[in-house]
Amino acid sequence: MMARKPQRRREFGSVRQTESGRFQARYWAPDGKRRYAPKTFETKTEATTWLALTQADIERKHWTDPDAGAVNFEDFARKWVNERGLAATTEDLYTRLLTRHIAPTFGTWDLDEIQPADVRVWRAERLKATNGAKTTVAKSYRLLKAILQTAVDDDLLKSNPCRIKGAGKEEADERDVAEVEQVYALAEAIGPRWRIMIFLGAFASLRPEELAELRRSDIDVDEGVVWIRRAAPELTNGKKVIGDPKSRAGKRAVYLPDFLVPELRRHLQWFAEKEPDGLLIVGERGAALRRSSFGRKWRKARIAVGLPDNFRFYDLRHTGNTLAADSGAKLKDLMVRAGQSSPKAQLIYQHSKKKHQRKLAKSIDAEVRQQRQEAAEQLQAEERKHSG
Structure with a gap:
């Protein structure tokens, strides 16, 4: 009776060359699904390096489902406000800021589409649109940052794209004092x-x-x-x-x-x-x-x-x-x-x-x-x- 050949251990990932000549990387994710790199690579070395970094992320438990962030921002944000158990006035404020200042830009985006550069552009445009109303823009930025931080905590994002130092600090203009x-x-x-x-x-x-x-x-x-x-x-x-x-x-x-x-x-x-x-x-x-x-x-x-x-x-x-x-x-x-x-x-x-x-x-x-x-x-x- 012939001895059974040992079963080959499934490899973590592989690289193949596509018809276009570029290289595609794929791997087995912790959820048991086969995943692909979000882009193809010019060389096999680049694809192999990407696989190695991805494997390291998995071993350090830093890996997140690349499809997890494909969640509509406005749906997530409205749910975020509703689930907070806020005081009526605070909920009213958050809803107003979301409706007037945040959703018009990011409402149709998925969470993982929002990048730090997008946040910087949005903030600059808000300052212009509100004639420099720094307090309102600061409140809007803090709300956006808090919502996206929850997305990070829920493993929907790897990191928070709101990274502008001091952007959430309110610096209200000096108010007049009536005599x-x-x-x-x-x-x-x-x-x-x-x-x-x-x-x-x-x-x-x-x-x-x-x-x-x-x-x-x-x-x-x-x-x-x-x-x-x-x-x-x-x-x-x-x-x-x-x-x-x-x-x-x-x-x-x-x-x-x-x-x-x-x-x-x-x-x-x-x-x-x-x-x-x-x-x-x-x-x-x-x-x-x-x-x-x-x-x-x-x-x-x-x-x-x-x-x-x-x-x-x-x-x-x-x-x-x-x-x-x-x-x-x-x-x-x-x-x-x-x-x-x-x-x-x-x-x-x-x-x-x-x-x-x-x-x-x-x-x-x-x-x-x-x-x-x-x-x-x-x-x-x-x-x-x-x-x-």
């Missing part, structure tokens, strides 16, 4: 019903979404304090989402300068809903605050006062923050008052005491009264000069 007299002029221009929003935005550092959900039960006029417990931001589609403030630090007690207390009393008597838990801010017909309707009033008042077109209601917070900082307030007190949070600063400011906040409110009160008095004296001096 005290400009704040009062805005309050006069916007009318009696809405003036409390101007004052609370500027001198109490309240966000518009916090004002939208502020209620009688959140206000202690005798103590001169406003409790921020909820917020009602509006999404791009106009839907209001009532929930917690922007961050954990957003839940806070804001002590008011004394000059604001009469303004608040008057507003509660004249304009707020009468129920014990009624809204502080409602429109002429009793409807809750809406961004669109208030926005029209805000723009008219801003134009009347002569503030820049890019001056937002949100920028009023800078006035109160600046006044508080000029009064010598400590960083932790400033962050508590503004409801700001960050991983590094959280432990620093969360222990700010009630007496510090009350002192801070009194400092703002004194500074505003002084500036108002100086403005009145200057006006009187000018009137005497002209009359003389």
Whole structure:
């Protein structure tokens, strides 16, 4: 009986010459399938070298399925957003950035088609298209990078093509700070019903979404304090989402300068809903605050006062923050008052005491009264000069 010839061990890969004269490399992949190099080679040596590098990647467990990245980017990105369990406002932001700034370029591409050079070109084009809106482009870049990093983690890509150093860092332009007299002029221009929003935005550092959900039960006029417990931001589609403030630090007690207390009393008597838990801010017909309707009033008042077109209601917070900082307030007190949070600063400011906040409110009160008095004296001096 003849001895059976030993079975030949299957070779890792092979090289063959095609009819065109170029060389094709093929190999057995870890998934048991025969795979081919993504291109043919001019020489057999080049093809053999490619095989050796591929085999080394497999042995080091660096190999990825070359077809894994053939996944539509927009499908993957939309799924990425939906699976994150994000807050409604964050999901709204990501969806808006994806729709307006990322998908128009990469929406029809497969993941593995996006190369570092493509990302650089996309970013440069976004900066031009948005007239240098660096903050928006930085947010869009960070989102794109995060989505593609998940593709790397899922073994759909070998590496992340987002490699531009510092591209995700937000460097917002310096914002204008309204002077005290400009704040009062805005309050006069916007009318009696809405003036409390101007004052609370500027001198109490309240966000518009916090004002939208502020209620009688959140206000202690005798103590001169406003409790921020909820917020009602509006999404791009106009839907209001009532929930917690922007961050954990957003839940806070804001002590008011004394000059604001009469303004608040008057507003509660004249304009707020009468129920014990009624809204502080409602429109002429009793409807809750809406961004669109208030926005029209805000723009008219801003134009009347002569503030820049890019001056937002949100920028009023800078006035109160600046006044508080000029009064010598400590960083932790400033962050508590503004409801700001960050991983590094959280432990620093969360222990700010009630007496510090009350002192801070009194400092703002004194500074505003002084500036108002100086403005009145200057006006009187000018009137005497002209009359003389």
